[in-house]
Amino acid sequence: MSRQITAHGMSRRQALRALAVVGVAVAAGTPVRVHAAGADGVIGAVVGGRQPDAGRIALGLPADPANGNTVPVEVAVDSPMSADHHVTALHLFADGNRAPEVAVFHFSPRAGQARVETRVRLVKSQDIVAVAEFSDGSVALTRRRVEVSTDASCDI
């Protein structure tokens, strides 16, 4: 474990703090997935070392501070959605939630458009990150900040 933490460039103090967080999660006795590298590690696992394209995802978020219990999120990926060229999966993350995973959408070309709208819970102001995977093996990533006036009433 310590080797993994130092590989991510954490100082000794950060590493101890991370271990303390793990301790709290275990002590709480709830089934919590603990990610050694946080949201960046979870997102990195999806990107998988590929170089993400920055321009292919439009992320629609409220312009005004939102109620964290239900924040509208609209994601549209630029793709012809043909049999040969389509979006296969769209991952949504909230990098400030304790568990950063929000949703994974899976598409077939029958969708016609890789575009979804949903409503998410955010415990605080943070970045929403969308990662799209394409049928040709490429990936795209977009990140946008959303301000929350009232935090989600439950710890997500």
Added chain:
Amino acid sequence: MADPTPRVKLPRSFAVGEVIEVKTMITHPMESGRRKDPEGNTIRRNIIHRFSATFNGAPVVAADWAPAIAANPFLAFHLKVDGPGELLMTWEDDSGQTYQTSRTLTPA
């Protein structure tokens, strides 16, 4: 809780080959598993963790959801209507219950 009830909104009319937006919502508490009852006991997680939509039996869109999806989960997705048929939507929660609704699509 009251039985989860799905709702679906479709465009009033559409043509063959048109990409339409399908708006869906299901009443469900999306209990996160992180809340406690007044006695301090953790309330068991029960979320809709899977949604799927098929048209004439073929997959269109599916979704895996985490507790960060808000209560009464709303999802708008798209479908290219290549002819008449049945759009079937299924929601599945942690208690093992599945909820289904379908709409017959008749393009103009």
